[in-house]
Amino acid sequence: MIPLYAYRDNTCDPRKCTAKKLAQRGLARIVTAVAKIPRSTLLLDPTAERAVSPADRHLSSITALDCSWEVLDTGAVASWRNRRALPFLVAANPVNFGRPFRLTSVEAMAATLYILGEKEQARDILAPFGWGLRFLEVNADPLAEYAQAKDSAEVVAIQALYM
């Protein structure tokens, strides 16, 4: 099991916040200050240059930046070493259904867990959401391929086949 964190700045609607729901169930831990984000974590940053890949298996935890897309500013975490973007995957959540790359925090964390080989944990965190397991169904083919890749470069090459 890989520990999950979400940095929350309270800019997203708390009623729809997927990270908050995970924390309420003990499936993730919320941090409210950038300085409290573990330095060794795999930080989910859509603007990062490197893609998540099985080569990240050694990293100690996964952290999502759980804020509104409108205010997402990754400048404050630019110095974190292990920032990663997810490769092409489509959202299954009702707000952005079918939209590539724009995932909720729980979808992003589940995709990362799946690529790192923690498939059961990925299912466990998606299960509390009505649409959650649909995310794994609609992305079954790319997720299976990304999980077999050697490194970030191979993940990026596979992603090109889906775009």
Ligand SMILES: C[S@@+](CC[C@H](N)C(=O)[O-])C[C@H]1O[C@@H](n2cnc3c(N)ncnc32)[C@H](O)[C@@H]1O
């Ligand atoms: C912008 S927040 C939106 C949170 C949303 N309100 C919720 O309740 O889940 C989504 C976060 O998930 C992660 N994420 C989503 N899509 C991603 C992608 N394509 N690559 C890397 N991280 C991603 C990032 O940490 C991003 O900041």
